[in-house]
Amino acid sequence: MALRLVSSSFMRSLGYGTLGLSIVLVLWELVVRVFNISDFLLPLPTNIAERAFIDRSLLLHHLSITMIETVLGFAAAVLIGIVVAIVITTSERSKNLVMPIVIATQLVPKVAIAPLVLLWFGYGITSKVVIAFLIAFFPIVIDMATGLTMVEKELVDLLRSLGAKRWKIFVKAQIPHSLPFLFSGMRIAITLAIIGAIVGEFIGGSQGVGYLIVTSTSELKTELVFACLLVLTAAGFLLFALIGLLERIIVPWSAAEREELMLVTGA
Amino acid sequence: MPGDVIALQGVSMRYQARGGSTLALSEVDLQVREGEFIAVVGPSGCGKSTLLKLISGLLPATMGNVMVGGQLVSGPLRNVGIVFQSPVLMKWRTVYENVALPLEVLGIDVKSRHEHILGLLKLAGIQDFANSYPKELSGGMQQRVSICRALVHDPGLLLLDEPFGALDAMTRNRMNIDLADIWARSRKTTILITHSVSEAVFLADRVVVMSARPGRVQAVVDVPIPRPRTVQTRASDDFAHLIQQVGAHIGFEYL
Numbered sequence: 112m113a114l115r116l117v118s119s120s121f122m123r124s125l126g127y128g129t130l131g132l133s134i135v136l137v138l139w140e141l142v143v144r145v146f147n148i149s150d151f152l153l154p155l156p157t158n159i160a161e162r163a164f165i166d167r168s169l170l171l172h173h174l175s176i177t178m179i180e181t182v183l184g185f186a187a188a189v190l191i192g193i194v195v196a197i198v199i200t201t202s203e204r205s206k207n208l209v210m211p212i213v214i215a216t217q218l219v220p221k222v223a224i225a226p227l228v229l230l231w232f233g234y235g236i237t238s239k240v241v242i243a244f245l246i247a248f249f250p251i252v253i254d255m256a257t258g259l260t261m262v263e264k265e266l267v268d269l270l271r272s273l274g275a276k277r278w279k280i281f282v283k284a285q286i287p288h289s290l291p292f293l294f295s296g297m298r299i300a301i302t303l304a305i306i307g308a309i310v311g312e313f314i315g316g317s318q319g320v321g322y323l324i325v326t327s328t329s330e331l332k333t334e335l336v337f338a339c340l341l342v343l344t345a346a347g348f349l350l351f352a353l354i355g356l357l358e359r360i361i362v363p364w365s366a367a368e369r370e371e372l373m374l375v376t377g378a
Numbered sequence: 379m380p381g382d383v384i385a386l387q388g389v390s391m392r393y394q395a396r397g398g399s400t401l402a403l404s405e406v407d408l409q410v411r412e413g414e415f416i417a418v419v420g421p422s423g424c425g426k427s428t429l430l431k432l433i434s435g436l437l438p439a440t441m442g443n444v445m446v447g448g449q450l451v452s453g454p455l456r457n458v459g460i461v462f463q464s465p466v467l468m469k470w471r472t473v474y475e476n477v478a479l480p481l482e483v484l485g486i487d488v489k490s491r492h493e494h495i496l497g498l499l500k501l502a503g504i505q506d507f508a509n510s511y512p513k514e515l516s517g518g519m520q521q522r523v524s525i526c527r528a529l530v531h532d533p534g535l536l537l538l539d540e541p542f543g544a545l546d547a548m549t550r551n552r553m554n555i556d557l558a559d560i561w562a563r564s565r566k567t568t569i570l571i572t573h574s575v576s577e578a579v580f581l582a583d584r585v586v587v588m589s590a591r592p593g594r595v596q597a598v599v600d601v602p603i604p605r606p607r608t609v610q611t612r613a614s615d616d617f618a619h620l621i622q623q624v625g626a627h628i629g630f631e632y633l
Contacts, residue, residue, distance in 0.1 A: 265462040272434045273483040273531075274456040283483070287470045364470050364511055 154334045163338035169323075174342050176319040180236055180308040181301075181350070184243020188300055191244070192251025193293070199252070200259040200285075217249045221307060225314050234316045243307035247300035251293070258292025259285045291365035294358040301350050305343070382445075383534070383567050384410035384433060389442035390592075391428050402428045404592035405442070410567060417570045417578035418586045419628060425593030426571040430537045433569065434458045447534065456484065459528030459566075461541040465520035467512040473499070473523050474508040480531040491530070498526045501560055518549040525557070529564065536561075536568040543573060551612075554580050558607050575628065579620045580607060587627040597627040 136156045142148070143155050150158065163170060195213060199206045225242050232238035262284045270280050312321025320339050327335040358365070391403040402425035410416050418426050431437040432444050435454045444451040459480070467476045477495055478488045488495075499505045502522040504515075512520055521541060528536060541557075542550040554577055561568060561581070572578050578585045579601055587597040603616050611617055 263464070263466050265464065265466040266468070268431075268436055269460055269462070269466060270483060272436055272454050272456070272458055272460055273480050274454050275483045279483060283479070284468070287468065290470075362470070364513070 151331055151333050154337055158334055159337040159341060162334040163341055166335060166338060170320075170338060170342050173318060173320045173323045173339075174346060176236070177239075177305070177308050177312065177321065177343070178346055178350075180239040180311070180319065181243055181304045183236075183240045184307055185247050185297075185301055185304040187240065187244040188247035188251050188304065189293075189297060192248050192296070192300075193255055195248075196252050196255035196259060196289075200256050213249070213252055216245065221246045222310055225310050229311065229315045236318075239308045239311035239316070239319065242311040243304040246307035246310075247304040250296040250299040250303070252296075254292045254296030254299075255289055258289025261292075262288045290362045291358075294354065294362060294365070297354050298351065301354055302347060305347050305350070309343070382409045383412045383414075383447055384408070384569075385443075385445040386429075386432075387443045387445075389432060389439045389444060391425065391432065391437070392440045401592040403432075404594050406593065406595055408586065408595060410569065413565045413567055415561060415568045415570070415581060415583045416586060417572055417582035417584075418588060419572055419575055419578045419624065420588030420593065420596075421590045421628070422573070423591045424588040425591065426588060427539050429593070430460070430539050430569065430571060433535070434460060434537055455535070457533050458535045458537055459531070459533040461521070461524050461528045461536075461538045463540040463543045465512070465517070465524040467520055467523055467527075469512050472509050472511055473504065473515070476512065476523055477526045477530050479527060484531055486531065495526075495530060498529055501563070502526050503556070516549075518545055518553060521545065521553065522556075525560065529560075529566075534567065536566045538568065538570040538572075540571050540573065542577065550574075550577070555607075555609065557581060558605075562606055575621050575624050576612070576617075579603075579617060579624060580611060585620075585624050587624060597624075599624050599627070 139153075140156050143150075143153055154162075195209065199209045199213070221242060224245075228241050228245075229238045232241055262280075266284055267280055270284060275283070308319065309321035309324075312319035313325055316322050320343050324336050324339045327333075327339065386406050386408040389403060389406045390401065393400045393402055406429070408416075408429075418429060420426055428437065432439050433446065433451070435444075435446075435451045438452070446455060447457075468479070471479070474495060477498065478491075481488050481491055496505065496508070499508055502525060504519055504522050504526070507515060507519065507523075512523065515523070525541070528538075542553050545553060558581055570578065570581060575585075582601055585599045585601060586595055587599065588594065589596045599620065601620055603611060603614070603620070
């Protein structure tokens with residue numbers, strides 16, 4: 112099976128995506144001009160682009176901080192999420208023990224405990240990493256655990272009939288089977304990690320795109336706020352695409368399947 | 379009894395579930411000789427698949443003895459090849475790697491069996507797909523891979539649990555002929571679970587008819603049709619007569 116890192120359908124969807132975004136931007140520009148909306152409320156897309164270009168070094172500095180927090184929080188969520196998923200799938204007892212804790216951490220609104228996290232971990236990067244981790248952790252655990260437990264029963268029987276013990280079944284069947292699930296969890300987790308980092312920056316600190324948004328809003332620099340949103344969205348797209356790329360390299364069999372599925376559903 | 383590679387004596391199986399228990403098998407006696415091909419037919423839920431799980435050691439019997447090769451079965455046998463109704467291939471492995479799986483699990487060097495694996499793939503007519511992934515193959519082809527995997531470690535016992543149940547009638551007939559051919563080369567002791575009386579008669583030396591739940595051995599029908607069995611076998615009077623005979627035991631409403 113040939114490994115294609117960038118498929119033709121991907122290029123097609125990229126083309127349509129660009130077209131769709133362009134239409135929105137043109138409409139935006141028209142609406143603001145026709146209704147003469149104040150640029151404090153809704154600046155022109157062209158002005159936002161100009162602002163982003165002028166303040167590019169400022170934006171990049173803050174973006175790099177936010178990205179570091181996001182990626183660290185995400186990485187921690189993946190590593191710890193995998194371990195927790197393995198723990199809860201090893202036995203009914205460990206599941207009953209650990210699962211309520213996992214769900215409890217998820218039921219507490221992250222925004223509500225974010226001030227506490229800042230209190231505990233300070234106003235630097237660490238507290239944002241922790242919030243990003245807390246919010247990104249859940250989908251990793253759930254998807255990975257699903258993948259580990261959903262191995263066909265017959266396959267387990269087959270391995271057992273050959274004398275395979277738990278460890279061998281885990282390595283030969285459960286782990287490979289869970290990888291595509293892990294990647295679906297990672298797709299969701301990365302977008303959540305960005306949200307976590309921004310929420311942390313909103314609440315306290317002196318760096319990051321979230322911080323820049325808060326200060327710019329209070330100074331009525333609406334163009335800069337939108338420029339922040341622009342770079343944030345672009346960076347989010349990039350991270351999302353990176354995970355897709357990683358998936359194609361590590362689990363090519365599943366990436367190809369996903370593509371077929373998308374063709375069928377017309378997505 | 380000497381010469382019997384499998385012997386079941388008064389085997390019963392009761393499944394415990396939430397709301398009570400189910401008796402799946404009741405006092406089953408069955409002897410299988412070395413190199414014999416046995417087909418087990420019966421209505422759904424007669425415990426046919428349970429029978430295979432007991433023989434392969436995946437499940438302990440509630441009552442009675444299961445002996446394989448003169449030993450009391452007390453855990454997974456390792457010396458068996460199993461084919462299920464679904465191919466249960468690992469979709470992250472190529473056909474070749476899927477077939478090699480039992481060797482890996484048993485700790486046998488795969489490289490040293492390279493020619494053997496290729497030979498099996500050739501025997502099953504899938505040598506051109508060695509490096510393909512399962513999803514690139516049709517259901518029938520996938521089941522051929524599954525059969526190769528069941529034979530790769532040269533097991534003493536072949537257990538087939540409705541292996542062609544999910545295939546269309548034409549593919550199934552074709553697979554029956556090919557399985558008869560593959561089996562004739564190895565003459566492995568084989569137990570085939572099936573819903574199809576014609577499949578059972580076509581392939582087996584003896585057909586075991588089981589009753590509905592709880593499963594019991596209702597009748598054993600000898601199939602004296604000479605081998606090799608070919609397309610012509612299905613057109614013979616003997617064949618039609620045996621199908622009638624087995625059908626009479628099952629109840630014709632099931633045919």
